[in-house]
Amino acid sequence: DAGVIQSPRHEVTEMGQEVTLRCKPISGHDYLFWYRQTMMRGLELLIYFNNNVPIDDSGMPEDRFSAKMPNASFSTLKIQPSEPRDSAVYFCASSYLAGGPTGELFFGEGSRLTVL
Amino acid sequence: AQRVTQPEKLLSVFKGAPVELKCNYSYSGSPELFWYVQYSRQRLQLLLRHISRESIKGFTADLNKGETSFHLKKPFAQEEDSAMYYCALVRGSTLGRLYFGRGTQLTVWP
Numbered sequence: 001d002a003g004v005i006q007s008p009r010h011e012v013t014e015m016g017q018e019v020t021l022r023c024k025p026i027s028g029h030d031y032l033f034w035y036r037q038t039m040m041r042g043l044e045l046l047i048y049f050n051n052n053v054p055i056d057d058s059g060m061p062e063d064r065f066s067a068k069m070p071n072a073s074f075s076t077l078k079i080q081p082s083e084p085r086d087s088a089v090y091f092c093a094s095s096y097l098a099g100g101p102t103g104e105l106f107f108g109e110g111s112r113l114t115v116l
Numbered sequence: 117a118q119r120v121t122q123p124e125k126l127l128s129v130f131k132g133a134p135v136e137l138k139c140n141y142s143y144s145g146s147p148e149l150f151w152y153v154q155y156s157r158q159r160l161q162l163l164l165r166h167i168s169r170e171s172i173k174g175f176t177a178d179l180n181k182g183e184t185s186f187h188l189k190k191p192f193a194q195e196e197d198s199a200m201y202y203c204a205l206v207r208g209s210t211l212g213r214l215y216f217g218r219g220t221q222l223t224v225w226p
Contacts, residue, residue: 003159033214042218043160043202056213091160104150105214107160 004108006092012114018080021111024073025094033105034067034077035091043091049075082115089113118143120205122217129193130225137188137220139177139203149179149186150214152202160202163188173197193224 005024013019025032033048047057052069060067064083069075079086089112093105119142129135141147151163164172166179166186177188186203203217 035216043216045213045215048213093160104162104165109159 004092004094004106006090006108006111008111009109010112010114012116013082014116015083016081017115018078019082019086019113019115021077021090021092021113023075023077023092023108025075025092026096026106027073029094029096029106030072031095031097032069032075033091033093033095034075035093037089037091037110046077046090079113082113084115087113087115118147118205118207118215120203120215120217122201122203122220124220125218126221126223128223128225131195132192135190135193135197135222135224137201137203137222139186139188139217141184141186141203141205143184143205143207145207148206149177150204150206151175151177151186151188152204152216154200154202156199163201193222195224195226198222198224 004026007022011019030051031048034046036044036046044059046059047067048055049069052072065079067077077090089110091107091110093107095105121140123138149166152160153163154160164170164177166177175188175190177186179186200219200221202219204214206214
């Protein structure tokens with residue numbers, strides 16, 4: 001398994017543009033997480049899904065951010081319109097829970113977003 | 117509410133010196149604690165978990181419920197230990213949802 005796959009790896013865009021980040025979780029995993037990493041705030045959970053259903057989106061900064069998981073093998077994080085303060089590394093992670101918390105998330109390589 | 121605190125953003129030691137990365141948590145229940153590590157240009161990955169009571173790459177961490185701490189220790193640091201380290205907590209009621217600290221960047225000098 002190639003692990004969690006994210007695209008694009010790098011994105012440079014101008015303020016006001018729409019940004020779409022993509023994630024393919026590990027096959028068989030039933031949880032998917034979107035995290036944002038910045039120097040100031042570290043790793044912040046934005047939203048997570050269980051069996052394609054959003055469970056907790058309280059970390060989504062504002063209405064400009066939206067996330068979907070149309071099926072078990074694909075998720076998107078969209079920012080519209082983007083702003084310079086959205087510049088960060090966005091991580092997708094997936095995990096499999098068989099009846100209890102394991103704590104092990106499998107992370108993608110991240111998408112580095114720069115908004116000019 | 118739960119919180120994970122890593123008081124040091126940066127930590128530098130020389131090769132062969134002991135290293136301790138601090139982690140404190142606040143949670144009224146029984147948490148499960150983890151350390152994750154991100155080496156340069158690599159994915160964030162699990163280093164160790166307290167329930168396993170294991171030693172990975174020479175690192176150990178003991179959960180101290182009295183002091184609500186889960187410090188990561190290694191008696192003799194190596195240059196390849198240089199990385200970003202994150203302490204994380206799972207609440208028993210929120211399966212799979214990890215709360216991360218802000219991370220500590222460890223640099224081991226030759």
